[in-house]
């Protein structure tokens with residue numbers, strides 16, 4: 001499918017999905033959100049894709065938030081539809097069986113930070129600036145930001161960021177655990193691709209079930225989480241990948257995983 005606002009490049013099991021509207025700092029309008037929904041849906045169904053990198057075009061921004069100019073004139077009904085669309089994109093990323101890495105190359109603000117937080121982990125460039133400026137617009141985060149940020153860094157730091165609306169830089173985002181690693185701008189994509197390639201080279205089902213166990217386990221009590229983990233672990237013993245992975249170890253050769 002052709003997209004007006006997205007670029008998709010696939011190589012060696014890794015898809016790089018770039019939001020490509022740098023003139024508005026890749027702000028999320030209804031059209032971009034609709035295209036993201038379609039693209040992510042397709043990538044999830046594509047067995048050749050084992051991991052996805054999500055990034056923004058240009059040197060300034062990952063995504064500077066939801067499109068304020070579009071939202072400014074929305075009716076309540078349009079606002080509701082817009083909110084549902086955005087939430088569907090965030091949920092899709094979380095429910096995809098394959099990992100999505102956010103490569104935050106500049107501003108990740110409001111809905112842009114929510115998009116990054118919906119991903120499985122975040123790498124950032126030294127140019128990254130992240131924050132939730134919604135309160136400066138008289139609103140609050142609405143694409144899962146209050147929930148995901150507080151779960152990730154704890155309520156106190158999340159409170160500070162969300163109540164003040166102030167941005168923090170890459171160094172602080174790293175120290176606070178919002179991003180996993182920070183790289184020079186010209187290294188960011190290569191480093192994200194390195195991580196994605198490592199994921200693409202291991203057992204697809206093991207990764208998918210681990211993503212499922214982590215995401216769903218966080219919504220359970222510890223004992224239920226352990227039980228859930230054990231049931232997924234058990235299912236892996238019915239797969240060719242488990243047999244191949246262990247046989248390859250014993251035979252001192254590289255495993256060739258085939259499960260999709």
Ligand code: DAK
Nearest residue numbers: 024025027064065066067068069083109110111133142143
């Ligand atoms: N929306 C629309 N246009 C934006 C934009 C945005 N979020 N951010 C930047 N732009 C546009 C600018 O208007 C400008 O366009 P022109 O004026 O040239 O036409 C162009 O991008 C370049 O931006 P600047 O000239 O401002 O660039 P600077 O380097 O001076 O400043 C900046 C960069 C990122 C600090 C600044 O652009 C800025 O403050 N942008 C707004 C950031 C922001 O407030 N983001 C949060 C948006 S609110 C919902 C759920 C969630 C949400 C909404 C609804 N529901 C459940 C219903 C989410 C809300 C948000 O994300």
